Amino acid sequence: MTLLEFCEDDEYSPDYGTIVLRDVYRDKTLPALDNKLLGEHGTQTVSGTVATAGDGWLHATADHFCQAIRCEAHDGPPEVRLGDWEDIVESPFHSRSGTAGLGWLTGGSLSQELSLGAKGFYRVRMCRKPAEAGEEGDVWLFQFWPREVLEAPRWLKRTRPAIHREEPGWREVLGYEVIEVSWYFTLVGMLRPDGWLDEPLTGEQPSESVCAQLGVDPPRTRRDGIPLLVAAGLLVEDGKGGYEAGKPRRATEVLDLPDEQAKRIDAAAVRAVYVWLAADLVNVAAWSNPAHVRDLAELLAVPEETIEPLLAYAVSDKLIHREDGAITALPPRPQPTRPVRMRVKTVRRDEPATVAGSPPKAGFVSGDGTVVVWRAGEPVVLGRVESEYRYRAFETLAGIYVAGSGEQGQLIDWTGAAIEVPVDLGILPVRSVDGRYLAGVQTHVGRQTWDQVHVFDVAAKEVWSLPKSEKLTRSVLGIHDGSVYFTTTSGYQTRTASRWTPGQEPVDLASSLHQLDPLSGAQVREEAGAATVFTASGERRELPEPHRWRFVPGGALMHSSGYEPPAVEVLDLDAGTTAEYPLPEGCDASGGPSTSPIWETPDTLVFSQPNRGSTRRVVRWHLERNAFEHFDLPETAGYRPFLIEPILAGQPDAPGRRPGGDDPEQLSDQVQR
Template sequence: MALLRAFEEHGYWPEYSTLLLRDAERESPARVRVGGLLAEYAVRTAPGGSIARAGDGWVDAQAAGRYQHVRLEAHDDRPPPEPGWPELVETPFTTAGVVGLSMVASGVRDAFRLGEPGLYRLRLGRRHDPDDPDGSAYLLQFWPVEAPVDPPRWLARDHQLLRAERRAEDLRDAVTDLVMLVLWAGESGDVLTVARIADRLQCPALDARAVLARAVADGFVTGYADQPEEEPLTLAVRGRPEPPPRITAPPTQIVPRAAYSRSTAPDGPPPKAGFAGSGGELIVWRDGSPVQLAHWPRAQIRQALQTRHGTVLLTADHQAALIRPDDEFVLLGTAFGGRAHVDDQGGLLALTERHVGRSTWFRIHCFDLADGTDHTMPPGRIDGLNAAAHGIIDGRVHASIGRESVTWRPGSEEPMPLPYRLRQLDPHSATILAQSPTAPTMLVCADGGPRPLDVDPVAGLAPGGRWLHTWDHDPPALVLYDLPEPGEARRVALPRGSAVGPAGGAIWEDVTHVLVPAEHEANELGVPLARVDVVSGAFEAVALPAAGQSRPTLVEPLWTA
C-alpha cells in the first residue's frame, strides 16, 4: 500500500458551515451508477450528519469556524489508521476520478485526481486545529474498493451520539447518519437490524431506536416499528418531496381577468391568520366568528406574523410583542426596526435592533419563541454600519452588515461571510435572492447557484420560491416571473381599487393565493379585502368586521410550501 498523492488547503472557508467536496466531472459517463437518492440534495437531511457523509460524487461535513485546514490523500489501498483523530468515519464514495474542494454556491477548485472512475472508500477524520483555535483540521483519505460496498461506519466520536443538553440537534444530525447508512446498505444488500445500526453508528441500542423513531416521524425513513434488536428491518428512504405543480396556464402575457362585479363576486373565507386593526386590535377567527385576541392601545401595527407560539406584532414606533394563544402579552423589545422574519417551522424569530443618534448602532437578534430565549449575533452591537436580518433558513439567520452579508447559527458559532449580497430569502424552499457588483439580481437555490437573472431588478421573491413578482399600479396587477428559469412575465389582474406595491399590505396566504387590501375602504367588489388566485386569476370578496374597514394589517400566516 502506498500514498499516491496529497493536497493541502490551510485556509478553506466553509460556506454555510459546511465543508464540501465534489466531483470535477459530475456528468462523466464512466462513473459508477448507484441509486438516485445518493445524489447530492436528493434527500433533504442536515448536511454532514454527526461528522460527515458521502454519496454519488460529493462529500460534506460539518465545519464550525471561519477557516479550516483540509488534507486530501489518494492511496492505492487501505492505509493504516492515523492516530490523533477523535472523530472518524468511513463511508463509500463514487467518483469520476477527479475531485476538488467546493462551496455550496460555487464550483470545484484545485482539482485533485484520486484515480480511475469507480467506487472508493473514504476515511474522514476531524479534530480541533492546534494551529488555529477558530477552525478545525480534516483528513480525507481515499482508496479504490470493489463492489459490493461496505456501508458507512462511525469509528470514533469525541462525544456520545445523543447528548441530553443538545438532544434535538443531535437527533437531527443522527437522522442524516441513519439515512446514509440505509442508502448504502441498499447498494450492497446488507440487512440492517437495530443492533447492527447501533454498532455502525457507535451508540447504544436505545439511542439507535430513538434515531429510527425520529427518522420515521420526520418522514425520511419507512419500515421501522420498534422491532427486537436482532430482527431484520425493511427500511427504505423517502426522497425529497416533489415541488408544487407549476403553473399550467399558457405562457401568455396576461392571465384573463376574472369577470366579477360587486354583486357577483363569490364570498371567500376570512384571512387565515387574522388581522390587526388601525386601533391596535388583533382579530382572529375562532369557530367561524371574529374574536379580539388582544388590544394594544394606541399602537399602529406595521407588521404581524403568525408563529407556532402565537402572533408577533411590530409597531410603527419600533416595539415588538408576542401575543400567545392564551392571550398572554410578551413584550420582546422597544427598538426593533425593519422587518421581522420567522423560520418555516414557526419557532424562531429574527429581528434587527436599531438605535439611531449621535452614535448609531445595530444588533441582530434571534428569539426562540418557545421559551423566549434571545440570542444576539456576535459581535453584538454593530457600530456605524447599517445592519438587517433577512430571514432564517434551516435554523441559520441570514443578515447584512454594511455591504457584506453573513449567515449565523444562534448560540453556536461566529457569523460566517457569504460570497454575495443578500436581498431576500424564502425559508420554505431555501431560495435566496441576492446581488453582486455584476448582477443586480441573482438566484441561489438549495440545489445550486448563484445564477444571474435577466428580470426587473426591483422584482421580489414570492413565498415558496416559485416566482419573482412586481406590481403594476394602473390598472392594478401582480406581475410574475417563473423560477428558476424566468421567461415571459405573466400579468395577473387585481380588483380595481386595490392597494399595490410594497407598502400596499398584500400578503401571500399560500403559494398560489394573495390577499390584497383595498386602497381605501372598499375595492370594486365592495369589500376591504380580496383574495386572488394567481393561477386562474379568480377573485374572492373577503368581508371584515368594523376594525378592518380601513387598511388592516394582515397577519402573515405560517404555512408549509
C-alpha cells in the first residue's frame, strides 16, 4: 500500500493529558453522522486506555507534556508491525472534510494539516510506544486509510495495564495539605524551602474523629502529619531515616466514616480502576450500536474475567445500557439546571457621567486582526495581522506591533505592510516609552525546554539576544533608559533581577525586582522580605499589599482596580494617602488580556466597556480632574477589539501616526534617517 502524505510534530504538548486530532472544516463539508454518540462529546467518557475516535475527532491519552506524533494517509491498510509498538488500536474514523490536523482539547489547531484524500469513512490505526532512553513522553503513529465497511474498534496489542489501581480515598479524609507531606517524601525532586515541614497547617485538615481512629493527635504542623500518613499506610519507613510510599487500604476499610462520605470514596475507588477501560468499551458500543458482550474481551484485548466487573461499573455510572447480551452507549448525563435568579440592578448615585470624546489615541485592533488608526479625524485601516491569538498591541516608531501567542508577533508599518519581527518576543513583550525598542522572552516547551530574552530595535531593525537558558526561568519587566530589566527564577521561588544593556553583559541587581515604571525608572523591590518602592530620585516608600498596586506612568502614583462596582484606587507615594474613584458602570477593570485598561498619557487611562451592552465603547478617564469621556468604535471593530498602547514619551506627534497626520511615508522616511 502507498503512503500518500504525512505530517509530524516531535514536541506536541497536549492539554489536559489528551492528544487531539480533528477534521479541518472548510466551506463544504459532509453533514454530521446521524449517530450522535459518535460526536466528540457524544458520550460521558474520556479518551480511553490508548486512543478513541469518532465523527471527525481522535483523542489519545498522554501522561507527559511532550509527545512525538506522526500522522500518515495511505491508500490502503499499511503493514501491522506489532513488534515496533507497545499498544496498538484500530478504529473507524469519519472525516467530514477530507483533511485532519492536530489541535488541543480546549480548541485551536496547529498549522500542519494531513490531506486524507477524500471525505468519508476511514480506518485509523493508533500506535504508541515510549520515547528513546533519555527522552520524555511517548511516540505515536496515526495511520489512516479509506474503509467504507465499518468494523468495531479493536485493540491489537496491549502492554500497559488496561485497569488501574483503585483510589483509596485518603486525600478526601486527610485533606490536601497532609497528603502534600507524603509527596514531599515520595515524589523525586520535589523542592521545598528549608523549614517547610515545620510550617503550620493552615488549610483543610483531618477531623478529630479521623485522628482518634488512627491513634494520632490532630496535627498542627506539616511534620505532625507524618504519623497520620504512617498510620494510614501512605508512608512507611525506608530504613534510612526517611519514608517511602506505602500500599494503603481503602479509607472506608480502616475508618468509620459518615455514610455519604463513605459512598463517595467507594464509588471513586471503583471509578479509578475502570474509568479508562470504560471509555474503550463505550467507544466500541457507539460504533457497533449495539455491541455483543460475547465479543468484548477479544475486541478490548483483556481477559474474560475483566468484562463483568467492567460492565457492572459502566452500567452503574450510566455509561451504557445492557440488555439481552448486548450493550449500547448512552449520551452524557444532563447537567442539573440552576434556578434563574432575578437580577436587580442597583443604580449607583455616585456613578460618574461621561461626555463624548476623541477616538483612541493610537487606534485599535479589531476582532479579526484588522489594525485601525485615525487620520484627519477618520478611522483608517492600516493593515491586518494574520494571527489566531492576539492580545496586545503597541505603537512604535516604525508602526503598530501586535503580539501573538505561540507564534512571532507582526509589525504593521506606517505604509500598511505586514512585517514579521525577526525574533519571537512571546505573549508578554514590553516596549520602551519612546517606541523604539521591544523586548520579550521567547519560550520553547518540549523535550529540550528553554527560554531566550530578545531586544528588537524597530528603527534600525537590529536584534540583540541573550544565550538560551535551560527550563523556563526568565520574564521581562520593562525597558528604561536603554536597558532591559528582567528576572530569573531558580530553585524554590528564588528570583534574581538583572539589568541588561544590549551589547553588554547583564548585571545582577542587589535585590529582587517586582515592578518597573519604564517612564521614570521607579521600582518595586523586595528587601528583607518586604516590598519597597524606590522612586526615580531614590527615595524609599513602604508598600503594603504589593501585588495589588501598579505604577501610574511617572512613578509618583500607583493604582489598583476594583470590579463590583468598578472603581480605581490611587496611592500617592509622597503623601502616603489613597483615594477611590468610581468608574462608569460596565467598565472592565479586570486587567484581562484583551480588555485591560491602557495608559494613553501619564494622566489618562482608557477602559473598555463590554459589560454595558456593547464591546465597542471605550471610556477615557482623566485622573487629575477626575473627568470621563466615551467613544464608540466603528462596527468594523467586531467582537472584543483591543486598544493599541500609545507611545508615552520622547517623541513628538508624527505624521501618519497620530490623529490629523498627513502622509505615513513621511514617518517611514524619518525613521530611516
